[in-house]
Amino acid sequence: xxxxxxxxxxxxxxxxxxxxxxxxxxxxxxxxxxxxxxxxxxxxxxxxxxxxxxxxxxxxxxxxxxxxxxxxxxxxxxxxxxxxxxxxxxxxxxxxxxxxxxxxxxxxxxxxxxxxxxxxxxxxxxxxxxxxxxxxxxxxxxxxxxxxxxxxxxxxxxxxxxxxxxxxxxxxxxxxxxxxxxxxxxxxxxxxxxxxxxxxxxxxxxxxxxxxxxxxxxxxxxxxxxxxxxxxxxxxxxxxxxxxxxxxxxxxxxxxxxxxxxxxxxxxxxxxxxxxxxxxxxxxxxxxxxxxxxxxxxxxxxxxxxxxxxxxxxxxxxxxxxxxxxxxxxxxxxxxxxxxxxxxxxxxxx
Amino acid sequence: xxxxxxxxxxxxxxxxxxxxxxxxxxxxxxxxxxxxxxxxxxxxxxxxxxxxxxxxxxxxxxxxxxxxxxxxxxxxxxxxxxxxxxxxxxxxxxxxxxxxxxxxxxxxxxxxxxxxxxxxxxxxxxxxxxxxxxxxxxxxxxxxxxxxxxxxxxxxxxxxxxxxxxxxxxxxxxxxxxxxxxxxxxxxxxxxxxxxxxxxxxxxxxxxxxxxxxxxxxxxxxxxxxxxxxxxxxxxxxxxxxxxxxxxxxxxxxxxxxxxxxxxxxxxxxxxxxxxxxxxxxxxxxxxxxxxxxxxxxxxxxxxxxxxxxxxxxxxxxxxxxxxxxxxxxxxxxxxxxxxxxxxxxxxxxxxxxxxxxxxxxxxxxxxxxxxxxxxxxxxxxxxxxxxxxxxxxxxxxxxxxxxxxxxxxxxxxxxxxxxxxxxxxxxxxxxxxxxxxxxxxxxxxxxxxxxxxxxxxxxxxxxxxxxxxxxxxxxxxxxxxxxxxxxxxxxxxxxxxxxxxxxxxxxxxxxxxxxxxxxxxxxxxxxxxxxxxxxxxxxxxxxxxxxxxxxxxxxxxxxxxxxxxxxxxxxxxxxxxxxxxxxxx
Numbered sequence: 063x064x065x066x067x068x069x070x071x072x073x074x075x076x077x078x079x080x081x082x083x084x085x086x087x088x089x090x091x092x093x094x095x096x097x098x099x100x101x102x103x104x105x106x107x108x109x110x111x112x113x114x115x116x117x118x119x120x121x122x123x124x125x126x127x128x129x130x131x132x133x134x135x136x137x138x139x140x141x142x143x144x145x146x147x148x149x150x151x152x153x154x155x156x157x158x159x160x161x162x163x164x165x166x167x168x169x170x171x172x173x174x175x176x177x178x179x180x181x182x183x184x185x186x187x188x189x190x191x192x193x194x195x196x197x198x199x200x201x202x203x204x205x206x207x208x209x210x211x212x213x214x215x216x217x218x219x220x221x222x223x224x225x226x227x228x229x230x231x232x233x234x235x236x237x238x239x240x241x242x243x244x245x246x247x248x249x250x251x252x253x254x255x256x257x258x259x260x261x262x263x264x265x266x267x268x269x270x271x272x273x274x275x276x277x278x279x280x281x282x283x284x285x286x287x288x289x290x291x292x293x294x295x296x297x298x299x300x301x302x303x304x305x306x307x308x309x310x311x312x313x314x315x316x317x318x319x320x321x322x323x324x325x326x327x328x329x330x331x332x333x334x335x336x337x338x339x340x341x342x343x344x345x346x347x348x349x350x351x352x353x354x355x356x357x358x359x360x361x362x363x364x365x366x367x368x369x370x371x372x373x374x375x376x377x378x379x380x381x382x383x384x385x386x387x388x389x390x391x392x393x394x395x396x397x398x399x400x401x402x403x404x405x406x407x408x409x410x411x412x
Numbered sequence: 413x414x415x416x417x418x419x420x421x422x423x424x425x426x427x428x429x430x431x432x433x434x435x436x437x438x439x440x441x442x443x444x445x446x447x448x449x450x451x452x453x454x455x456x457x458x459x460x461x462x463x464x465x466x467x468x469x470x471x472x473x474x475x476x477x478x479x480x481x482x483x484x485x486x487x488x489x490x491x492x493x494x495x496x497x498x499x500x501x502x503x504x505x506x507x508x509x510x511x512x513x514x515x516x517x518x519x520x521x522x523x524x525x526x527x528x529x530x531x532x533x534x535x536x537x538x539x540x541x542x543x544x545x546x547x548x549x550x551x552x553x554x555x556x557x558x559x560x561x562x563x564x565x566x567x568x569x570x571x572x573x574x575x576x577x578x579x580x581x582x583x584x585x586x587x588x589x590x591x592x593x594x595x596x597x598x599x600x601x602x603x604x605x606x607x608x609x610x611x612x613x614x615x616x617x618x619x620x621x622x623x624x625x626x627x628x629x630x631x632x633x634x635x636x637x638x639x640x641x642x643x644x645x646x647x648x649x650x651x652x653x654x655x656x657x658x659x660x661x662x663x664x665x666x667x668x669x670x671x672x673x674x675x676x677x678x679x680x681x682x683x684x685x686x687x688x689x690x691x692x693x694x695x696x697x698x699x700x701x702x703x704x705x706x707x708x709x710x711x712x713x714x715x716x717x718x719x720x721x722x723x724x725x726x727x728x729x730x731x732x733x734x735x736x737x738x739x740x741x742x743x744x745x746x747x748x749x750x751x752x753x754x755x756x757x758x759x760x761x762x763x764x765x766x767x768x769x770x771x772x773x774x775x776x777x778x779x780x781x782x783x784x785x786x787x788x789x790x791x792x793x794x795x796x797x798x799x800x801x802x803x804x805x806x807x808x809x810x811x812x813x814x815x816x817x818x819x820x821x822x823x824x825x826x827x828x829x830x831x832x833x834x835x836x837x838x839x840x841x842x843x844x845x846x847x848x849x850x851x852x853x854x855x856x857x858x859x860x861x862x863x864x865x866x867x868x869x870x871x872x873x874x875x876x877x878x879x880x881x882x883x884x885x886x887x888x889x890x891x892x893x894x895x896x897x898x899x900x901x902x903x904x905x906x907x908x909x910x911x912x913x914x915x916x917x918x919x920x921x922x923x924x925x926x927x928x929x930x931x932x933x934x935x936x937x938x939x940x941x942x943x944x945x946x947x948x949x950x951x952x953x954x955x956x957x958x959x960x961x962x963x964x965x966x967x968x969x970x971x972x973x974x975x976x977x978x979x980x981x982x983x984x985x986x987x988x989x990x991x992x993x994x995x996x997x998x
Contacts, residue, residue: 143535150603152596154583155538158506169535174585175600235637375637 088230089368109202142183151177458718732803778912815853
């Protein structure tokens, strides 16, 4: 039996869900389209927007280069004025969000008929934060945020309630290659949370969005940009540091800089989307007895597995499920492109 | 069509500048920017208009009083809850200035014979319609509650061309012709048929080649993995080879005949619908242009409602009043909003100001820390509020419109001016005398302790000279207030004098001999609080020519060592003895 994603969302009271892929052409649109159809079948009014942050250059600059999305009548969408003009449905214009884009302001509109719409113009996280309340206000019970191609920019706690991660065969020629690419993405969502005792220590730094280092006695604070410049180069940095909170991206460069710290160090990242370090660096980080935890995590609502590659080949569906299931405990895995009634509709639970 | 009045109304009909009424130093001294900020209309239209408002000037008395009659009526009719609802509706009203400007330009181009080649966009229509929908709701709400701004018929007229007048949304469909509806229906059906055709076409290629082309008909073979597929495609007659790179081969497959036919049909319907939609938006633009003056009026009414509602909020916030006409300024229980707020945060009591200076020159004296400066600034603040038609922060106020208001407070002269503090003070005195001599309308000038930046003997002489000159220069209808410590000023005749009542008959403990100057902020704050409690800040008229001598008591309470105070006391006694002796000898 196919996974009813929408029912899962409603059961958990996730009203804002991001669809994110581990690579371009992973099958994110297919997964979202399936969820849109499910919502239509059970009569759940939808809201849609798409974030182009960190995506392709054209996407970031022009806010476009997204495939159109087919929406049921009554769907509320947030998109730039000129992108809406290219939609293949009749629209009822509901509000001007005032969010500027090269394609005109982002407007809120409702599809009068079913048809394709182009979602563009929402380019930054704070745009999503502004647009989503409009979608709810105009009747959307569930809001889907179509994430950037190969990033998790929209998977931010507070911005959305949960994420659907799409893993596609496009990421490798073998199942093992795909799993190797998917692993760090999945890991981000399953990193442990920071200990409660440390929360009160780092709370001021979180509020000020500053880097902070703790040596068990004193909390030293650093400006946010120091993460890029190199924390260990700062005169304030102490060799006795045991924990460091990084409000921004925990990148290869940040971890490389801290790698040589003489004692085990715990890095506290804000949320899964801020952990952007690659596999190789993370492997060495943990090998050195350092650790990585999250201040706040985001539930993975599901993992959509797409065994077909746009490049024309397909991988073993059963092998993909077999190898991915243990990596996502408690999370349903499904094939978003499965044909109705086929064996591929099976749902696995991690 | 009359564009000139869009968002252009002002308090002052003649458009006279505010420069003559106030100068920067006066506005800075009373922190006018902070007070002005507290008047908060909620629409972008009214906020922009607020910044263009001019104060009322002599000659505007009738309109000035009219403004206050409206404020009284609004305060009476708009309950706090109702006011909140009104402002919530106002907040929904978008800024239409830029769109109306474009609409006007289109109309101007049409009138000039160029013809109307452009029309407003769907987004423009949405914004205008939302403005009108919420405007209509506001007018319905305000019917009978706010005079002059509840013209429901006006708003209904604005909404009529948009269709679906109750909904704050816009769709071409709302005003579509039957041709448009038919085209849209056909378009929707053909889109559906094309989707089916694409699915069939995709399945066909999957079966034939083992690969699905993209929706654009392109197949990319990654090399070397798909080299065999690429070779096969090159042999397939219907497939067009496009390019080879060391990494990939690219091919294109043609759409099926059905797809191509449907695509042409889609484009045809799309063109029909686009043309229909263009025509609909064009006609709607013309309809809006026909009633441009009504949009203009709607903007005016919105601005007026917003500014007036914000004034009522300010009235409640300040505990304000409306001034009544009089020959001279007088306030009862005036409270400086910023200071009162600050003192309330510090749990300190605030003594309201009640003061009725007389026409002409007035002197205010009193001990240090007695609130003379604050009293003068508050008096000026009340007058500036009155001239802007705002609630006056007092229980009662009577006044007139002045042509110029100046507060000359001692301030360091800017370094680039080349003036010392004393030089700056001299220029202030000159400015005031010239201003009064040349004034064609009543003016209100205040000096806060003039001539204190030179030696006391000459300073006193200058103040006496200044007051006598002001008295001679100022006809009765001017109002001048001078605060001073100089006893010479108190001996001047025929000048009303006021004083701060000063310290109550209470014992303030004094600093001990061995007590160091207290720098502990907490202790100092505590002493200031007790001093404030011991102080009677109220003003009263005085006949006496002598100044109360309480400066040493205050200095003692603030922590000046006893040894210093004893020497100061001895000097005072000796100086008084010397003066008496000289007096006897004369």
